[in-house]
Amino acid sequence: MHDELSNAGPAAVSGTPSAGGAGPTVSPLRFAGYHQPIDRPAETEISEVGRGTPGGEYLRRFWHPIIMSSQIGERPQAIRILGEDLVIYRDLSGDIGLLHKHCAHRGASLEFGIIAEHGIRCCYHGWMFGNDGTILETPGEPASSPHKDKFCQGAYPTVEYKGLVFAYFGPQALTPAFPILDTMDMSDNDMVPYLIHSPCNWVQVSENSMDPFHVSFLHTRVAGAQFSEVFAELPLIAYHPSKHGFFYTNARRVGEFIWVRVHDHFPPNFSQNGAIFESVEKVRYFGRPGLTRWIVPVDDTNTLVIAWRHFNDRDDPHHQGKPENVGLEKTDFYGQSRHRSLEERQRSPGDYDAWTSQGPITSHAREHLATTDKGVAMLRTRLREEIRNLANGIEPPQWQPSAAGHVPTYAGDTILRIPHTSGDDTQLIRDVSQKIADAYIQTEHLPDEARRAEIAQRLASLNVGDVGVLNPAHGKVFEFRPIE
Ligand code: FES
Numbered sequence: 001m002h003d004e005l006s007n008a009g010p011a012a013v014s015g016t017p018s019a020g021g022a023g024p025t026v027s028p029l030r031f032a033g034y035h036q037p038i039d040r041p042a043e044t045e046i047s048e049v050g051r052g053t054p055g056g057e058y059l060r061r062f063w064h065p066i067i068m069s070s071q072i073g074e075r076p077q078a079i080r081i082l083g084e085d086l087v088i089y090r091d092l093s094g095d096i097g098l099l100h101k102h103c104a105h106r107g108a109s110l111e112f113g114i115i116a117e118h119g120i121r122c123c124y125h126g127w128m129f130g131n132d133g134t135i136l137e138t139p140g141e142p143a144s145s146p147h148k149d150k151f152c153q154g155a156y157p158t159v160e161y162k163g164l165v166f167a168y169f170g171p172q173a174l175t176p177a178f179p180i181l182d183t184m185d186m187s188d189n190d191m192v193p194y195l196i197h198s199p200c201n202w203v204q205v206s207e208n209s210m211d212p213f214h215v216s217f218l219h220t221r222v223a224g225a226q227f228s229e230v231f232a233e234l235p236l237i238a239y240h241p242s243k244h245g246f247f248y249t250n251a252r253r254v255g256e257f258i259w260v261r262v263h264d265h266f267p268p269n270f271s272q273n274g275a276i277f278e279s280v281e282k283v284r285y286f287g288r289p290g291l292t293r294w295i296v297p298v299d300d301t302n303t304l305v306i307a308w309r310h311f312n313d314r315d316d317p318h319h320q321g322k323p324e325n326v327g328l329e330k331t332d333f334y335g336q337s338r339h340r341s342l343e344e345r346q347r348s349p350g351d352y353d354a355w356t357s358q359g360p361i362t363s364h365a366r367e368h369l370a371t372t373d374k375g376v377a378m379l380r381t382r383l384r385e386e387i388r389n390l391a392n393g394i395e396p397p398q399w400q401p402s403a404a405g406h407v408p409t410y411a412g413d414t415i416l417r418i419p420h421t422s423g424d425d426t427q428l429i430r431d432v433s434q435k436i437a438d439a440y441i442q443t444e445h446l447p448d449e450a451r452r453a454e455i456a457q458r459l460a461s462l463n464v465g466d467v468g469v470l471n472p473a474h475g476k477v478f479e480f481r482p483i484e
């Protein structure tokens with residue numbers, strides 16, 4: 001944290017001219033625009049994504065989703081990821097190819113290529129490439145030419161999983177196993193992919209999910225509840241290191257219930273939160289996330305949110321989620337894309353408006369981080385550490401499955417019935433939140449269903465009284481609505 005005003009130099013020289021010509025009233029905190037620091041460059045160490053940059057090399061150590069399966073049609077499609085121009089296609093055998101866009105011969109775009117049974121043929125001189133980038137044919141060359149065995153077309157491996165295509169952009173020898181998270185394989189759960197573009201750097205989009213306090217302001221107090229009024233109360237936050245990054249608990253009292261909402265954030269760019277439409281009505285143990293999300297850089301100033309929305313009866317009992325509204329450039333919860341009028345976005349701004357309005361690449365040097373920014377600071381510190389480690393030859397840790405097979409995650413909502421009777425309610429909420437975190441961590445080695453059962457058993461004993469009682473109306477009025 002820092003205070004930019006302390007760097008503003010000597011006393012300010014402008015102020016409000018006073019009546020009667022007594023000269024300006026000088027104050028470093030009033031009408032002091034001229035004396036603020038001039039914007040400094042972005043923090044390139046963590047914001048740059050290109051090959052050969054420290055941040056770009058780090059990002060290239062992980063699998064990232066890059067497109068939805070539904071976007072891949074009969075023709076090759078040009079895309080840009082991590083600053084690289086690429087072409088993706090599904091060949092006639094059904095396999096996916098992901099190649100550098102410009103042909104290794106003389107650079108024609110493979111966007112105009114002819115898709116073959118296995119691979120793609122460049123339109124210009126007919127060179128044929130396999131999905132692994134090998135040159136299969138150079139039809140204009142002599143049959144004896146060794147030309148095609150000396151180089152290749154740039155290509156990257158892909159994995160298609162439940163409607164998303166993932167790719168790995170790093171060194172071949174370091175290719176990690178494709179990670180299957182527990183939330184990527186839940187029973188009784190529909191997963192609907194979506195992809196939304198934001199014209200700004202990936203870090204500021206990713207930081208949004210390490211900023212739990214914005215939910216109380218942006219999504220609830222500023223212009224009314226965009227999700228649920230239960231978010232208006234500022235949460236009690238505790239950050240926990242997890243096996244692959246962080247999770248944090250957001251704890252609140254809601255009537256007779258203590259509600260602990262858990263968010264995952266795994267560096268570099270993965271996050272999961274709780275249920276999207278949570279109204280805290282009855283006891284729930286280890287609810288699971290409303291979305292499973294990656295923040296994927298297109299280049300330094302463009303980003304894709306690529307995610308699955310989860311739909312199930314337990315975490316959305318009133319079926320407020322709308323799978324039909326989830327897909328390309330859309331999802332079924334508030335304010336995630338540019339597709340609203342400017343007036344509407346000004347009157348009730350959403351996440352998209354907050355993170356894109358920070359600028360193409362927000363300058364950390366002009367910020368004034370505060371108490372609510374602890375999570376953001378933790379994330380930046382972790383990114384810098386892993387980037388610097390890699391620059392010194394230490395590879396970042398990969399997500400490892402437990403012995404039970406899946407990579408364990410933590411996100412979702414737990415709701416316990418623990419009325420406040422007497423004593424320090426804040427401490428009670430903190431204690432319950434810690435017990436929930438402990439239960440999540442201590443069971444992460446178990447298979448998914450066994451873990452769920454074990455967590456439920458541990459947490460059930462914390463309830464007081466009848467767990468089936470519905471919560472009374474929460475109705476609270478907050479006086480913080482600057483735009484009506
Ligand atoms: S430019 Fe592609 S085959 Fe010649």
Ligand SMILES: [Fe+2]
Pocket residue numbers: 208214215219351
């Ligand atoms: Fe948000």
